[in-house]
Amino acid sequence: MEDKNLIFDKNDVCIFIPVLNEEDAIKDVIEGFQKVGYNNILVYDGNSKDKTREAAAAAGARVVVQSGKGKGQAMIQAFDAMTEKYMVMIDGDGTELPEEIHHLLYPVLEGKADHVAGNRIAGRTPGAFTALNLLGNRLINWFFRRAFRSGLRDILTGYRAFTRESIQALDLKQNGFVIETEMTVECLTKGQKMMEVPITYLPRPEKVETKLHPIRDGYRISMAVYKYSRFYNPLFFFGVWSLLSFVIALLLAAAHPFITWHSSTLGTAVFFFAGIGAVLLIAGFVADISATLHRKTLKAIQANRKEQEKEYDQF
Template identity: 90%
Template sequence: MTEDRTLIFDKNDVCIFIPVLNEEGAIKDVIEGFKNVGYTNILVYDGNSKDKTREVAAAAGARVVVQSGKGKGQAMIQAFDAMTEKYMVMIDGDGTELPEEIHHLLYPVLEGKADHVAGNRIAGRTPGAFTALNLLGNRMINWFFRRAFHSGLRDILTGYRAFTRESIQALDLKQNGFVIETELTVECLTKGQKILEVPITYLPRPEKVETKLHPIRDGYRISMAIYKYSRFYNPLFFFGVWSLLSFTIALLLIALHPFITWHGGSIFGTASVFFAGIGALLLVAGFVADISATLHRKTLKAIQANRKEQEKEYDQF
């Protein structure tokens, strides 16, 4: 990818944030990659690594902070709370993303085209970057997310992102682990922020860097988080899942009813009516909650628009 735009800005206004855990084998290359393109305000948050990640990062010229808790989410929350720069670019410390592609993410933020830019790894993946299981899992999770949140995003789990300070300050994040990326994206959507997705190059993980992701366990947690968060943003989807399940059970019971010749056949008929009724109630609840959620989002947008107008008026004085 090439970058034909040139913007004049102070690169010290950009904080390069790298959450790490046992990244000794890759962190130096990541830090030097940013320094080679002129970014020296580099902050490494270490999750109590057992190797020499902290020493290597400090020797490479980064500011190193040992996070007070555990998990990538906790590191992000702690770094976001301490942020003073106008912009932040977050990247994984495992060497799978290219520091020299920072402008693809940062420029839309600098130009005011987005509050939050996410790098799409799936679009720019190189051979071997994803295992077959990880690629399938990522695609399933992203498909589920798009259905739950009416979103066009293709890679909600990416670790390469750019933000404005205002975007970060508006977020209310609580997750400590890998679910944080899902919560982060949901928060941006809920707060009405402009999210832009751009393709980035995604490389295979260096052999000397171990993955901390457990595909089955973390995939389940992320999927459950998506479903849980949907009750606020898209309650029709949240209730609709259970409604569909209830109707499906009812239809199965109706289909089985003619084949039940013993006295239990009448129970199947009663049960089918029961599940159909539950399905209908859940669907109605979903519609009512969806109307409430839509009104809430409109009210929030109106409040945000009014706040921006007040800030403009204040800046004029």
């Protein structure tokens, strides 16, 4: 894709690398971008205990020590200070290839997308994921696709490209690894054009330790997906509890011959859970209609704003 005849100033593209204890990988990542002509490289360090900052500075990157903790906080801080037209974000652990930047950046430059995410799962190499991490990624992405009616396959990727307008329109609050999920949700909620492209995903270098805890962080991300769904797909949000209530009602009804309760007590319990399930389902339908109308209104406002900007540019 590098041979496309796109004319743009590569200094308008900020390469953003959030890092924490990446001393053994950061130099190669920075030099990888420099080899393909990108020298505007910003490294946000999360108070590393090794020599990550020194290695990044020696390789020619601008280094900022973030004021707080967590990958999400570093990203929010960098996004707020962003002045370039475009930003490409990549992990600093050497698992993604800088030379594949054009796969992500070109759709943004061409106006085909506001936000492009690299699909690591599609291009994973042997050993890139442990069995547990791959299973967790697949389950989280499957859950996300159901909750957000989306076709995205890798919402947790750290290799992304986007415009300044795109990222600054997002309302990001998460400090930890949930930030990638929040970014994706915000893009969908705000009606931005988002697409995925396959990227190569390599095994992590031996000396670079992962900061992601598969069980703890997997649970947090899954709960975040469910929580965010109440705004984008309320029918799913309420439907989960509605389905659970109906299942309990059915199990109680089916267990009637084996339960010694008074029949009226059992019947009351069955009707109670069935009633709760029906109320939650109705609430989901009503909230879903409201959310749909909200998205349509937002799209109309955005379309009107773009039309006004075009008219202003003509004068």
